[in-house]
């Protein structure tokens with residue numbers, strides 16, 4: 741992690757430590773308010789975001805997930821974060837994830853307002869509108885990482901395996917078919933087999949990443965130049981773990 745990020749994190753930690761157990765106080769320049777024994781995380785500033793490398797951002801999300809898993813999440817004063825970010829946003833990441841009610845990325849990665857762009861669609865599939873949104877997030881607004889996050893026991897993946905037909909969902913599930921077809925699995929290839937479902941979901945993440953790279957010259961170029969990283973992950977519903985995919 742870069743020195744600047746270290747100092748950013750230590751500044752936050754110092755603020756938290758200084759305020760823990762103290763009387764209500766306002767921290768100059770941060771918009772943070774703390775009451776006795778409670779401290780809050782601030783929204784990312786431009787300086788903090790710009791000082792981070794793509795690897796720093798990935799590490800920040802992994803650390804946030806560790807805090808979530810261990811029940812040690814930061815206290816988020818959303819009103820303070822709203823005030824701090826109202827005049828400008830400096831998110832570090834853009835996250836493409838599923839609409840599943842159990843997978844809100846900001847909570848699972850312990851991030852606050854103004855820290856990540858979030859595109860959510862059933863089965864975290866990729867299409868032109870998603871690519872356009874990610875281009876905005878990275879090329880126009882400065883995000884350093886695109887995280888495509890699938891999850892275990894995904895209903896959209898099960899639906900694709902079962903070839904469910906239902907209104908507009910039919911076309912959406914077709915987007916997951918390449919992942920179903922390319923998953924090499926000798927056992928039971930049905931939605932009843934959790935292992936197969938999760939392997940398809942992981943391949944579906946890889947497929948979305950491939951599509952982002954193929955469909956967006958803008959993002960592919962930024963990635964080649966080292967300005968951004970595009971990474972995939974599976975979120976495990978059972979233990980709350982974010983597993984980065986290779």
Ligand SMILES: [Zn+2]
Nearest residue numbers: 838840894895
């Ligand atoms: Zn899902």
